[in-house]
Amino acid sequence: MFKASCLAAVLAVCLGVATAQPFAPGNLRTSDFDGPYNISLLDTQYNEIKAGIAAKQNYSDLDIVHFLTNVECLEGQFDTWGTFGFGFIDNLTLGGPTPLGARAANLTEMTRPFMEEVALNEQGHALFTRQAGSTIPCPLVDFDGGFNDFMAAAYGLPSGVTVEQQYGSAFDPFMNDQNFVLSVLTLEELGATGNKGLAGLTGNPVLANGIAGLATSATAQATVQRMLLWQMRDYIVEPFGETVQQVFARVSALRDSLDGPQFDDQGLVNTDARTIAVPDSYVNIIPTDVRGITFSRTPQMNINILTLGNPDGVGAFFPNGLIGAISTPTGFDATASGTDDFPTSPMVAFQESVEELGTIMDPLTAAGPATVVGELDLTQSLTGPADNGTAATRGLVYTPSGTPNDANTSTVQVGTPGGDYTWMMA
Known part of the structure; x- marks a missing residue:
């Protein structure tokens, strides 16, 4: 009798905890009930997970593969x-067609290895x-048509x-080092962000x-490619007559405009106050949010980018569309619930501008960044409240050649808006 009553008491306690802290498929509260967790601070990651829940729908792991x-x-x-x-061997293509425009690039030893x-x-x-377990053949892909359609959109050419x-x-x-590496990175970062997003859907x-x-592999590869492009940032990309830095800013702005309302793409130079920036050079080799965390995309977001917003998922790099259940961008900008309410916090993470740094107590000072000229004719500077979700306001900001760009951010802060800072990190 005593043992039975003890067992009943234990079960009551356990069931009470389970009732107070529910967990069900699709609900992201874990079995670790030691919270609370200030998920409200991690806005980028929180929104990426909500987008992922919407993207998952009823797709199976095999659909994702x-x-x-x-x-x-x-x-x-x-x-x-x-x-x-040359291309893939047969056990990788499984009978898929040779890509359109396939050929060797004219590379030097600076980039070839x-x-x-x-x-x-x-x-x-x-x-x-x-x-x-994937048994589908490689789809037909178009290198020349895909990149030319993509660049036409990046430059805002009329339909x-x-x-x-x-x-x-x-x-x-395939013309030269700069054209090829720029093209590789255009696709690489879709893989890096897309694979990170998929990891949570399987x-x-x-x-x-x-x-x-x-x-992680794709992110590392993209980092090497960004470093190569940074070294070639002043090289001219034909036929546009603009520098690598300028052309890639257009590429980044277009990708950002096609994957929904979030800001998750950055050029080689970054002065966006919502993300990490390097004060003296604006160099941006590893695009992240203000916490130094890389971004995620859903399959539908990447399809929308790769087919330039065509609702049927056909066009640009995939002239016949994708093969499989996940083949259209439907829902690329959707989010879904599935996360419990977590305690909120007044603390926010942000970056202070150079001007705002002047209001912060010693020992931090507001000496400001070194002036960077010429190369910043076209940067990935965002326009804040003026942004309307299009490429035109997501990085295509012209300044006269040689004009300094001092709109830099340089210090990550965590504090309460309008209040004292609890800690600072230079």
């Missing part, structure tokens, strides 16, 4: 053809999808006007672990 096959076939075949002059490693990594990413018509010749992604922990590895 098939989606990965589509994008890894695009990235991997572009990198492999450009670097080595790095691009060879990237290409081999991307072949490995495609192999992962095959070993994870039906091509890059060749506007500038006298088409954009050749139910099988083995797949989740592998996809997380794809994300």
Whole structure:
């Protein structure tokens, strides 16, 4: 009798805890009830998870693996053809067609060794999808048409006007070091952010672990590519007659405008007060939020970018569309509930501008950043309240050549708005 009553008491306590702290599929509260967790502070990550819950819908893990096959076939075949002059072997394409515009890039020894490693990594990413159970062939992908459509959109050309018509010749992604690395990075960062987003959508922990590895690998590759582009930032990209830095700012702005309302894309130079910035140079080799955390995208966001907003998921890099259940951008800007209410906090994370730093107590001072000129003719400066979600207000900010750009941010702060700072980190 005593044992029975003790057991009943224990069960009552356990059930009481379970009732007070519910956990169910789709609900992100874990079995760790030692909170509270100030999720309200992690706004970027919180919103990414809500977008992921909406993107998951009823898709299976195999659907996700098939989606990965589509994008890894695009990235991997572009990198492999450009670097080595040949494509995937049959066990990776499974009978898929040769990409349109496939050929070797004109690379120098400055970039070739790095691009060879990237290409081999991307072949490995495609192999992962095959070993994870993907049986669909690689879809038809279009290198020349895809990049020229993408650049036409990045430059805001009217519908039906091509890059060749506007500038006298088409954009050749294989022309030289700068064109090729810029093109590789255009796709690479979609893989890095997309794979990070997918890691939270898979139910099988083995797949989740592998996809997380794809994300970290792609992020590392993108970092190398950004470093190469930073070294080539003043090189001219034909046929546009603009620098690498300027053209990539347009690419970044276009990607950001096509994946929903969040700000999750940055150029080689970054002066956005909502993210990490380097005071003296504005260099932006690892794009992150203000916490130094990389961004996530859903499959639908990436499809919307790669097909330039076509609702049927056909066009640009995928002239016949993607293969599999996840093949359209429907819901790319949707979010869903599924997270419990967590205690809020008055603390916020943000970056102070140079001007605002002048109001902060010693020992921090507001000496300001070094002046950077010339290279900042087109930066990834965002326009704040004027932003309307289009590429035109997501980075396409012109200043006269040689004009200093001092709108930098330099110190991460955590504090209460209008109140005292609890701690500071330079």
